[in-house]
Amino acid sequence: MPTVRRLRREAWGFIVGSFCFIVGAVPNYAEWAGPVGVGITFFVGSIFFTLAAFIQLSLSGRHLPRRGANRADRTDWWAAAVQFVGTLFFNWSTFWAMIAAFADPTRMGVGWRPDAFGSIAFLVSSGLAMAAVNDRHELWDTDARTWHGTWLNMIGSVFFGLSAIGAYVLPDTGTYVNLLWANLGTLLGGVCFLVAALLSRRTIPKG
Numbered sequence: 792m793p794t795v796r797r798l799r800r801e802a803w804g805f806i807v808g809s810f811c812f813i814v815g816a817v818p819n820y821a822e823w824a825g826p827v828g829v830g831i832t833f834f835v836g837s838i839f840f841t842l843a844a845f846i847q848l849s850l851s852g853r854h855l856p857r858r859g860a861n862r863a864d865r866t867d868w869w870a871a872a873v874q875f876v877g878t879l880f881f882n883w884s885t886f887w888a889m890i891a892a893f894a895d896p897t898r899m900g901v902g903w904r905p906d907a908f909g910s911i912a913f914l915v916s917s918g919l920a921m922a923a924v925n926d927r928h929e930l931w932d933t934d935a936r937t938w939h940g941t942w943l944n945m946i947g948s949v950f951f952g953l954s955a956i957g958a959y960v961l962p963d964t965g966t967y968v969n970l971l972w973a974n975l976g977t978l979l980g981g982v983c984f985l986v987a988a989l990l991s992r993r994t995i996p997k998g
Contacts (some may be wrong), residue, residue, distance in 0.1 A: 797846055798991075804843025805988035809837025812981035816974045826896040830889030837885045841878040843988075847871045850932075863926035867936060870919035877912025880905040899967070900960030910955040917945040940987040947983030950976045969988070 814820050815832040824832065851864075851871035860868075886901030892900035895928035924936040954976025967973055 796945040797850060799842045801846040801850070802988050802992040804839045804846065805984060805991075808836045808839035809981045809985035809988060810987065812866070813870030813978055813985065816978035816981065817865075818974065821974075827889070828893040830885070830892040834842060834882075834885040836887045837881040839880065841875070841882055844875040844878045850877045859902070861926070861929045863923050863929035866919050866923040867930055870916045870923055873912050873919065874916035877909045877916060880912060884909060899965065900958070903955070903959055906958065907955045913948040913951055914945075917941070921945060923954065940991055943983045943987035943990075947980040947987070950980030950983065950996040954980060 807899045811832050815829050815836065820832075821829050848868075848871040851868045881995040884904075884906035886902075887905075891898045920936055923930065924938055924941045927936055930936060953972050954974070956970030957967060957974075957976060959968045960966065961968060
């Protein structure tokens with residue numbers, strides 16, 4: 792029962808975090824909330840991602856790495872560990888982007904480097920998760936990884952990567968590489984993560 796509750800908290804953490812990233816990337820919301828509001832929204836979303844990723848890491852493979860673990864559990868643990876590091880990068884990037892918005896709402900590109908590192912970490916984590924799901928029957932929890940959830944997270948990670956590329960500010964012109972993809976990549980990535988999290992929710996048995 793305690794494990795099921797923790798898995799539900801993990802899912803809800805990813806759900807809330809994804810929702811924040813989706814909302815923050817919607818142009819109408821950005822116009823209404825302004826740079827500061829958007830910055831706060833992304834930062835809050837990143838915190839929920841980190842809390843959920845920490846729960847996943849604490850459960851994955853039952854406290855790996857350890858000697859004698861099978862390949863699936865080792866890969867599952869590393870997928871969760873790299874993802875957790877990625878969320879920390881997003882904490883860092885969104886925090887400084889939020890602070891910059893408070894200081895100067897017109898400033899562009901703040902926190903881009905850790906944002907890019909976070910996106911790379913998500914891609915690596917998704918690749919490891921896909922490797923783990925190949926041996927799903929050997930996982931500590933056979934429902935810990937599913938093909939639909941793994942593919943949704945991989946696609947979401949690709950969109951986040953495209954967002955990071957689009958959000959790079961060109962030194963010569965002071966403009967984004969592609970503002971459309973900076974926002975659209977975040978929105979679509981958030982949608983993929985949201986659906987994957989919704990599908991991963993566990994039911995607590997009654998009685």
